[in-house]
Amino acid sequence: MSKPTPIRWGIMATGGIARTFTKDLLIDPQTRGTTDILHQVTAVASSSSIESAKKFISENVTPRQNEDNPKCSAYGSYTDLVKDPAVDIIYVATPHSHHYQNVMLCLEANKAVLCEKAFTVNADQARILYKTAKQKNLFLMEAVWTRYFPLSISIRKRITSGDLGEVLRVNADLSIGLPPEENFPVSNRMINKDLAGGCLLDLGIYSLTWVFQTLYHTLPPNQRQPPKVKGVSMTPEPRTGADEMTTMLLEFPKSTPTSQTTAHAIATTALRVDDDPDNLDSAGPAIRIQGTKGEIQVYGPAYRPSKYTYIPCRNRDKGEKGNPEVSEFEFPGEGQGMYWEADEAARCWRDGKLESEAMSWEESTVIMDVMDEVRRQGGLEYPSEIESTEYPLDLKRRES
Numbered sequence: 001m002s003k004p005t006p007i008r009w010g011i012m013a014t015g016g017i018a019r020t021f022t023k024d025l026l027i028d029p030q031t032r033g034t035t036d037i038l039h040q041v042t043a044v045a046s047s048s049s050i051e052s053a054k055k056f057i058s059e060n061v062t063p064r065q066n067e068d069n070p071k072c073s074a075y076g077s078y079t080d081l082v083k084d085p086a087v088d089i090i091y092v093a094t095p096h097s098h099h100y101q102n103v104m105l106c107l108e109a110n111k112a113v114l115c116e117k118a119f120t121v122n123a124d125q126a127r128i129l130y131k132t133a134k135q136k137n138l139f140l141m142e143a144v145w146t147r148y149f150p151l152s153i154s155i156r157k158r159i160t161s162g163d164l165g166e167v168l169r170v171n172a173d174l175s176i177g178l179p180p181e182e183n184f185p186v187s188n189r190m191i192n193k194d195l196a197g198g199c200l201l202d203l204g205i206y207s208l209t210w211v212f213q214t215l216y217h218t219l220p221p222n223q224r225q226p227p228k229v230k231g232v233s234m235t236p237e238p239r240t241g242a243d244e245m246t247t248m249l250l251e252f253p254k255s256t257p258t259s260q261t262t263a264h265a266i267a268t269t270a271l272r273v274d275d276d277p278d279n280l281d282s283a284g285p286a287i288r289i290q291g292t293k294g295e296i297q298v299y300g301p302a303y304r305p306s307k308y309t310y311i312p313c314r315n316r317d318k319g320e321k322g323n324p325e326v327s328e329f330e331f332p333g334e335g336q337g338m339y340w341e342a343d344e345a346a347r348c349w350r351d352g353k354l355e356s357e358a359m360s361w362e363e364s365t366v367i368m369d370v371m372d373e374v375r376r377q378g379g380l381e382y383p384s385e386i387e388s389t390e391y392p393l394d395l396k397r398r399e400s
């Protein structure tokens with residue numbers, strides 16, 4: 001067996017998801033059957049202080065260091081990180097508001113990037129970043145980790161192989177049951193408009209991920225057409241005005257001349273109500289994917305589901321009952337499951353690809369377009385400096 005290719009990661013920011021991602025990166029890849037690549041964390045940067053980066057390394061990298069993981073440098077600024085020649089790919093784990101500036105900083109320094117969702121604040125920013133990556137021949141990917149789960153791949157395969165017939169309707173919800181005034185101070189990135197807070201960009205993107213990966217991504221690329229946003233209802237959080245509940249009605253055009261109808265999707269997200277109030281799945285599936293020959297029900301949370309049921313349509317003529325089939329999925333190595341997107345990014349980088357097929361630049365931009373339109377109809381505007389495409393811009397530091 002040939003030796004795995006080492007991929008040297010730089011981590012930009014030391015917050016919650018940077019910790020989770022870094023721990024996942026350093027789980028032995030063989031636990032999930034990955035033998036061709038080996039992740040290393042060679043640098044961490046914090047915009048707060050170098051001490052914060054050092055603390056992050058001692059808590060998250062050093063305990064997992066062995067002969068496969070070389071030295072890890074600490075930086076007190078993102079500008080220093082992007083100059084490090086010992087870094088192949090940078091994982092951007094800052095709030096959405098800062099992705100445009102932070103990703104551009106990496107690209108300008110000729111670094112490949114995996115950037116957390118939501119990719120940017122708006123579609124114009126996304127377009128410019130993807131165009132820059134193309135011009136500079138650099139790998140760039142929006143980190144929608146759920147798309148790389150074996151569960152998601154299995155569901156997409158069922159759809160493309162025709163198990164559901166034509167998919168005509170999708171309902172997808174991600175609602176976390178955390179009343180904002182009890183759970184998030186106004187400075188928190190979940191509701192802080194200066195950090196592009198609100199449930200649409202943070203959580204609704206997962207509902208849209210389910211809509212897109214089942215109704216859009218499963219079509220051949222030349223048949224994919226952006227949906228129309230037919231309706232939006234948005235509730236502002238009383239203190240900050242960021243959205244605390246958003247409901248979207250989308251209509252996808254007929255995918256082929258033989259398609260029976262347009263396809264409909266309802267994507268919902270909320271802070272105050274819960275898609276799984278008792279944590280026992282009593283509320284039923286968070287996602288329903290309905291086709292002419294059957295249905296798939298996915299049990300949430302939409303960002304990290306571990307179970308789905310495939311329900312082929314019964315034969316009405318024969319008076320048969322249905323025969324549902326349950327599929328359950330594990331997260332090997334006691335990880336969160338972020339390593340699958342990291343494996344994909346690493347392989348793409350190793351193979352000289354600029355984008356990942358499962359989260360293409362085009363699809364990521366269409367989803368940003370949809371979220372722009374949802375915000376327009378719902379009346380949610382962010383401060384002009386974080387909507388800006390000007391670069392560089394020194395965004396004011398805000399609590400998250």
Ligand SMILES: NC(=O)C1=CN([C@@H]2O[C@H](COP(=O)(O)OP(=O)(O)OC[C@H]3O[C@@H](n4cnc5c(N)ncnc54)[C@H](OP(=O)(O)O)[C@@H]3O)[C@@H](O)[C@H]2O)C=CC1
Pocket residue numbers: 012013014015016017018045046047048049052093094095096098116117118143145189195202303396397398399400
């Ligand atoms: N894929 C997933 O499951 C998840 C993804 N996310 C995404 O990851 C991103 C970060 O979320 P999360 O880690 O929860 O956020 P945190 O608030 O925990 O961390 C964000 C970090 O960004 C850095 N930062 C840089 N500039 C600012 C600023 N102006 N204000 C606040 N922080 C700043 C800080 O690190 P430092 O001081 O070290 O520079 C901070 O610790 C978001 O885009 C979010 O949507 C979040 C949770 C789960």
Ligand SMILES: O=C1OC[C@@H](O)[C@H](O)[C@H]1O
Pocket residue numbers: 202203303
């Ligand atoms: O991406 C995410 O998934 C998990 C949620 O809890 C978190 O708020 C969000 O950013």
